[in-house]
Amino acid sequence: MCEQFCEALLSAGYQGDLHRDEAGKLLAATDNSVYQVTPALVLAPLNGMDLDIIGRVAASPAFERLALTARGGGTGTNGQALTNAIVIDTSRHMTRVLAFNAEARTVRVEPGVVLAQLNAYLAEHGLTFPAQISTASRATIGGMVSTDACGKGSRIYGKTGDYVESLNLILSRGGTISARTYTAEELDAAAHAGDAGTQLAQELRALVSPVRESVEAVFPRISRSLTGYDIQRAFPADGAVHLQRLIAGSEGTLAIIRDITLRVVPIPTVKKLVVVRYPSLDEALSDCQRILTHGPSAIETLDEKLYALARNDATWTQVRHAMEGDTPPEHPLVTNFVEFLGDSESEVDARITGFVESLREVNQIQGHYVANASQEQKQLWGVRSRGVGLLARADGPRKPIAFVEDTVVPPEHLPAYIKAFRAILDRHGVDYGMFGHVDAGCLHVRPALDMTQESDARLLRTITEEVVALVKQYGGLLWGEHGKGYRGEFTRDFFGNDLYPVLGEIKRLFDPNNRMNPGKIVTPRPDIAAVAAIDAVPFRGTIDGEVPASIRQQWTKAFECNGNGVCFDWDTSVPICPSYKVTRDRVQSPKGRAALLREWLRVKQANDRDRLQIVEQQLMQSMQGCLGCNACASQCPVHVSIPELRSRFLETYYRTHGWPLRERLLGNMERVLSVTRRLPWLFNPLLGARPVRRLAERRLGVIDSPLLSQPSFEQRIAKGYRQPRRSRGSVALLLDPYTSSFDAAVPEAAVALLRALNFEVSTIAAIPSGKAAHVHGMREKAAQQSQAVLRTVASLARRQVPVIALEPSVALFLRQDCGHAELGDAAGKILLLNEWLAGLGLDTGVPTIAGDEQTYGLLAHCTEITAIPTTGESWRDLFRSFGLLLQPEPVGCCGMAGTYGHLVENQERSKKLYAMSWQRHVAHYGERLLATGFSCRCQVGRLGGFRPRHPVEVLAQRALGLSQDASSSSA
Numbered sequence: 022m023c024e025q026f027c028e029a030l031l032s033a034g035y036q037g038d039l040h041r042d043e044a045g046k047l048l049a050a051t052d053n054s055v056y057q058v059t060p061a062l063v064l065a066p067l068n069g070m071d072l073d074i075i076g077r078v079a080a081s082p083a084f085e086r087l088a089l090t091a092r093g094g095g096t097g098t099n100g101q102a103l104t105n106a107i108v109i110d111t112s113r114h115m116t117r118v119l120a121f122n123a124e125a126r127t128v129r130v131e132p133g134v135v136l137a138q139l140n141a142y143l144a145e146h147g148l149t150f151p152a153q154i155s156t157a158s159r160a161t162i163g164g165m166v167s168t169d170a171c172g173k174g175s176r177i178y179g180k181t182g183d184y185v186e187s188l189n190l191i192l193s194r195g196g197t198i199s200a201r202t203y204t205a206e207e208l209d210a211a212a213h214a215g216d217a218g219t220q221l222a223q224e225l226r227a228l229v230s231p232v233r234e235s236v237e238a239v240f241p242r243i244s245r246s247l248t249g250y251d252i253q254r255a256f257p258a259d260g261a262v263h264l265q266r267l268i269a270g271s272e273g274t275l276a277i278i279r280d281i282t283l284r285v286v287p288i289p290t291v292k293k294l295v296v297v298r299y300p301s302l303d304e305a306l307s308d309c310q311r312i313l314t315h316g317p318s319a320i321e322t323l324d325e326k327l328y329a330l331a332r333n334d335a336t337w338t339q340v341r342h343a344m345e346g347d348t349p350p351e352h353p354l355v356t357n358f359v360e361f362l363g364d365s366e367s368e369v370d371a372r373i374t375g376f377v378e379s380l381r382e383v384n385q386i387q388g389h390y391v392a393n394a395s396q397e398q399k400q401l402w403g404v405r406s407r408g409v410g411l412l413a414r415a416d417g418p419r420k421p422i423a424f425v426e427d428t429v430v431p432p433e434h435l436p437a438y439i440k441a442f443r444a445i446l447d448r449h450g451v452d453y454g455m456f457g458h459v460d461a462g463c464l465h466v467r468p469a470l471d472m473t474q475e476s477d478a479r480l481l482r483t484i485t486e487e488v489v490a491l492v493k494q495y496g497g498l499l500w501g502e503h504g505k506g507y508r509g510e511f512t513r514d515f516f517g518n519d520l521y522p523v524l525g526e527i528k529r530l531f532d533p534n535n536r537m538n539p540g541k542i543v544t545p546r547p548d549i550a551a552v553a554a555i556d557a558v559p560f561r562g563t564i565d566g567e568v569p570a571s572i573r574q575q576w577t578k579a580f581e582c583n584g585n586g587v588c589f590d591w592d593t594s595v596p597i598c599p600s601y602k603v604t605r606d607r608v609q610s611p612k613g614r615a616a617l618l619r620e621w622l623r624v625k626q627a628n629d630r631d632r633l634q635i636v637e638q639q640l641m642q643s644m645q646g647c648l649g650c651n652a653c654a655s656q657c658p659v660h661v662s663i664p665e666l667r668s669r670f671l672e673t674y675y676r677t678h679g680w681p682l683r684e685r686l687l688g689n690m691e692r693v694l695s696v697t698r699r700l701p702w703l704f705n706p707l708l709g710a711r712p713v714r715r716l717a718e719r720r721l722g723v724i725d726s727p728l729l730s731q732p733s734f735e736q737r738i739a740k741g742y743r744q745p746r747r748s749r750g751s752v753a754l755l756l757d758p759y760t761s762s763f764d765a766a767v768p769e770a771a772v773a774l775l776r777a778l779n780f781e782v783s784t785i786a787a788i789p790s791g792k793a794a795h796v797h798g799m800r801e802k803a804a805q806q807s808q809a810v811l812r813t814v815a816s817l818a819r820r821q822v823p824v825i826a827l828e829p830s831v832a833l834f835l836r837q838d839c840g841h842a843e844l845g846d847a848a849g850k851i852l853l854l855n856e857w858l859a860g861l862g863l864d865t866g867v868p869t870i871a872g873d874e875q876t877y878g879l880l881a882h883c884t885e886i887t888a889i890p891t892t893g894e895s896w897r898d899l900f901r902s903f904g905l906l907l908q909p910e911p912v913g914c915c916g917m918a919g920t921y922g923h924l925v926e927n928q929e930r931s932k933k934l935y936a937m938s939w940q941r942h943v944a945h946y947g948e949r950l951l952a953t954g955f956s957c958r959c960q961v962g963r964l965g966g967f968r969p970r971h972p973v974e975v976l977a978q979r980a981l982g983l984s985q986d987a988s989s990s991s992a
Contacts, residue, residue: 022087026078026084027062029078030075039063041062044613044636045608047616048607048613049063049092049095051095052096053586054098054099054584055424056100056558057560060103060104060108062107062108063108065110072115072277072279076192076195079195079536086534086536087536088535088538088539089109089193089538090107090538091538093112093163094135097168097503099503099506099508101273101541102164102272103507103558104538104539112161112605116134123146126285132281136154141592147288148285150184151178151286152172154170155172155407162283167271167273176244184283184284184285187200187265189279189281190268191276192276197279198217203262208222223262224530225264225267232519232520233258235519236256239516241431243461243496243497249272250527250543267527270504271542274537290363290365291368292360293391294392294398295389296390296401299385299386299387300352302355304386306436306464307436308357309436310432310433315359316372318361321360322356325354325355326454327404327456328354330414333414334404334411336403340404344390409423409465409585413585419451422468422469425499427503428463428466428497428501429462429463429498429501434462434496435459437495438491439466441491442466449483451468451484453467472563473573481555498515505541505542509540512524525544525546525547527543528542529545532545535549567626568623576619576669578662578666579661581661582611583659589601589612594912595911595913596886596887596913597657599652600930602937603916609643614644617636621670644671647663647667649667650664651888652887652914655887664795664838665838668798668803669798671684687920688794695787695788697729698787705729718925723920725959728763730761732765734756734769738769748781751781753825754775754782754784754826755785755824755827759831761787766974770973771825771977774977785813788806789806789810790806792807792834796920807838818850824851825854825856826851827853827854827973829881829954830919830954855972859895863903876906877905877950878907878910878945879910880910880912881893881896882952882953882954883912883915899976900976904979913939914938915935915939915956915960916931916934922960935960939960947967950969
C-alpha cells in the first residue's frame with residue numbers, strides 16, 4: 022500500500038522526500054521516550070503545498086485506511102509522534118517564517134520552525150515567543166503546539182496554546198480549515214451557512230455546551246490545567262469557540278498543522294537570576310512558597326543528583342562559583358534558581374535586594390549568588406536545560422527515564438506530594454533525579470530503570486499506576502507539560518466518565534476513521550480501536566536487549582544515546598552537529614549514527630545476511646558523512662563520541678572488506694609526513710605539479726592538498742633562538758605532524774613567544790600521534806603511535822616539565838581518546854598553549870591598544886571550544902595582557918575537519934558549512950582574523966583567499982616588539 026501511495030503522491034506533484042529506506046524509518050522510530058516503533062514510511066514535505074497533496078491523496082478511497090502522524094523535533098518523552106503507520110516529518114524542510122507583523126505582534130510560521138530559531142528572528146524586533154522549554158534548540162513550533170508545551174516562567178507566561186492566534190489545518194478527509202476564534206455572534210449568524218471551519222465549530226459547541234458545568238467541576242484549579250482537548254479554554258461560557266485552543270495539546274490526533282500564527286510579546290528589558298543553595302530537596306521545596314511572595318518570574322529546582330552530575334560537566338568551571346560558592350561543600354547541594362524580570366535595572370535590583378535580605382531569616386540556606394550579566398545567566402540556565410541529559414549520564418545500566426516526569430500539583434502541595442512520590446520510588450528500590458518548575462507545581466521526576474530487563478520494564482506500569490493515584494489525591498495531573506503520548510489510557514482517570522465520551526465525539530467530528538495519530542489520547546468509537554496501553558508498545562530496551570549484554574558493553578555509548586536530540590541544534594554558530602546542519606538529514610547526526618549502530622549490532626545477532634548488508638551500507642554512508650569534530654563527545658549530555666564509535670566500526674568493517682587504497686594512505690599520513698616534511702624542496706614540486714594533482718583527484722578523490730612548509734620548522738629554528746639569560750623554567754613544546762609539516766610558522770612563533778617570556782623551550786619531535794590512523798579505523802596502529810607520544814610526555818611530567826601543544830585536534834585526541842589507555846594519565850598532562858599561559862597570570866603592564874580597527878577576531882577550532890568552553894576567554898585575556906584586543910566569535914565547523922574537506926565527494930557540504938558559519942566573520946575581520954585550528958586555516962586559505970594567523974603568531978610578534986622596546990630603553 023505504501024508503494025502505491027508514494028507513486029500517487031509523486032503523480033500529484035509531491036516534491037518532498039520519501040524515506041522507505043531502513044535508516045530513514047529507523048530515525049523516526051524513536052524519540053526521547055522508552056519506546057521504539059518503526060513506521061511504514063517517512064515523508065518530509067518541502068512546504069504547505071506538499072502537505073496539501075498528502076492530505077488529498079490520503080483522503081482518496083484507495084488510501085482511506087492509511088494512518089498519518091505528524092512529527093516535529095522528535096523530542097517527545099512519551100512516544101507522542103511514534104507510529105507504525107506513515108510519519109510526516111516537518112522538521113527537515115518546513116522551517117520558514119512566512120509572515121511577520123511587528124505592529125500586531127504576530128508571526129506566521131511553518132510547523133518545522135525551531136523555537137530558538139524563531140526567537141532569534143524575533144529578537145531583531147525586540148520580541149519573543151515566551152513559552153520557554155529546555156529543548157528550545159531543536160523543538161519545533163508544530164510540536165510545541167501539538168503538546169501545548171511550556172516550561173520556565175509558565176506561571177507568568179502560560180503555555181504555547183495561550184499564544185496561538187490561528188492554525189491552518191489539513192483534515193483526515195482532505196479538506197483544510199482555519200482553526201481560530203469563532204465568536205458566539207459569528208456562529209449564531211451562520212446557523213445555516215458558513216465554511217467548513219465555522220460548521221465544525223458549531224458542531225463542537227453543540228457537543229460541549231451541555232457538559233460545561235461538568236468541565237468546571239472536573240478541571241483542576243492549577244495554572245497548567247489539562248493539556249490536550251482543552252475543552253475548558255476552547256469553549257468558554259460566552260458561547261465562543263477557540264478552535265485553535267482545542268488543537269493545542271491534541272498531539273496530531275485531530276488534524277495536521279499546515280502553518281501557525283502566533284502572538285508574541287516584548288523581550289523583558291531586565292533579567293537577573295539568584296541562585297539559592299540548600300542542604301536538601303525538602304528545604305528547597307519548602308522555601309518556594311515564601312520565595313513566591315517576592316514576585317519572581319520563575320523558580321527552578323535542581324536536586325542533589327543533578328548537582329553532582331553537573332560538577333563533571335564541561336561547563337562546570339563557568340558556573341561553579343554560583344552553584345557552590347568559594348568552598349566546595351562536603352555534600353551535594355540542592356539549588357533554587359530564582360529569576361526576576363522587570364522594565365528597569367532599579368526595579369529589578371530593588372526586588373532582588375529585598376529577596377536577598379529575606380534569605381538571612383532562613384536558617385537552612387547555605388549561601389546564594391546573584392547573576393547580573395546575561396552571559397552568566399545563560400551559562401547557569403544551560404545547566405538547568407541540560408538536566409535531562411545530565412541524569413542520563415548516571416552510572417550503571419539503570420538510567421533515569423521519562424514516564425511520570427511531568428506530573429503537576431498545586432504548588433502549595435508540592436513538598437508533601439514529592440515526599441510521598443519519593444516514598445513510592447524508594448519502596449521499589451528505584452533511584453531517581455528531580456528538577457523542574459516548582460513555582461508551577463511541576464517537578465520533573467525520572468526514575469532509573471534498565472529497560473532491557475523484564476523486571477524493570479514491569480515496574481513502569483506499577484509505578485505509573487501508583488503515581489496516578491497519588492497525583493489525583495493531591496488534586497493534580499499526570500501530564501502537566503509534555504503531553505500524553507502513550508499515556509492516553511489514563512485520560513479517563515482525569516476527565517472522568519462523563520467527559521471522557523465527549524472527547525471521543527470530538528475526535529469523531531475531526532477524524533471519524535481514527536487515521537490521525539491513532540492510539541493516542543482517545544478513539545472516535547470504542548469499536549474501532551483502543552488507545553494504546555503504556556506497556557503494549559514496543560520498548561526500545563526490549564529491542565536493544567536482543568544484543569547480548571557483553572556486546573552492548575563494548576558499544577556502550579551507542580546504547581546510552583537516549584534521543585534527547587541535542588545534536589539537532591539549529592544554530593549554525595553552535596558546533597554540534599555539522600553533518601546534520603548541512604544536510605538537515607537526521608541519519609547524518611550522532612543520534613542517527615548511534616541508532617544505526619544499534620540496529621547493525623542487532624541484525625548481526627539475527628544472522629539475517631540480506632538485511633545486514635543493507636543496514637551496514639547505510640551505516641557506512643552515515644559514518645562517512647561524519648566530520649569527526651567530536652563536538653558530540655562533550656556537547657551530547659551522555660557524551661556519545663561518534664568519532665570513537667566510527668573508528669571502531671571502520672575497524673570492524675575494513676577487517677572484513679579490506680581497507681581501500683585511499684583509506685590506507687590517509688591512515689598512514691602522519692608516518693609519511695615525518696619523512697616528507699624535512700624535505701619540502703624535494704616533495705613540493707612533485708605534490709604541486711598539475712598532473713600529480715589531477716591524478717590524486719581522479720584516482721584517490723583528494724583535492725586541494727596543502728604544500729609542505731618551506732623552510733621547514735627545523736630550518737627555521739636552526740636560524741638561532743638563544744635560551745633566556747634569566748630562565749623562568751623549562752617547557753616542552755609538543756610538535757604535531759600537521760602544523761610542523763604544513764604551517765611551520767606557528768610552532769616557530771610559539772618557540773619565539775615562550776623564549777621572549779624567558780622560558781627554556783625544548784621540542785618533542787613530530788612523530789605520529791595516532792590520530793590519522795584512529796580516524797580511518799587502524800586502531801592498533803593508532804594505539805601504538807599515541808602510546809609512543811605519551812611515553813615521552815610521561816617522562817617529562819615526572820621531571821615536572823610542562824608539555825604544551827598547539828593543534829587542538831591532536832592535543833584533544835590524545836586527551837579524550839587516549840585518556841583511558843595505558844599511560845592515560847600522561848594524556849591529561851598535555852595542555853594547549855592558551856591553557857598553560859592562562860595559568861601563569863601574565864601581566865606585562867602594557868596599555869591596551871583601543872579602537873575597533875585594532876580588534877582581532879578569533880575563530881577557535883570546534884573540537885576545542887566544545888571540550889574547553891573557556892577557550893575564547895583565555896585567549897582574550899592573554900591578548901589583553903599584551904595590550905591587544907581580541908573578540909572570540911561563536912562559530913560552528915569551518916567544513917574542512919582534517920581531510921574531510923579535501924575529499925571530492927564532500928566539496929558541496931564543505932563549502933556550504935564554511936558559508937553557513939565562517940564566511941561572514943572572514944569578511945568582517947579580514948587579515949585580523951585568527952584561527953587556532955590548522956584545518957580551519959586551510960579552509961579559509963582556499964575559500965577566503967588568505968591564510969589567517971594563529972593567535973600565537975600575533976602574541977609572538979607583540980612580545981618580540983615589547984622586548985626590543987625594553988632593550989632600547991635600557992640601552
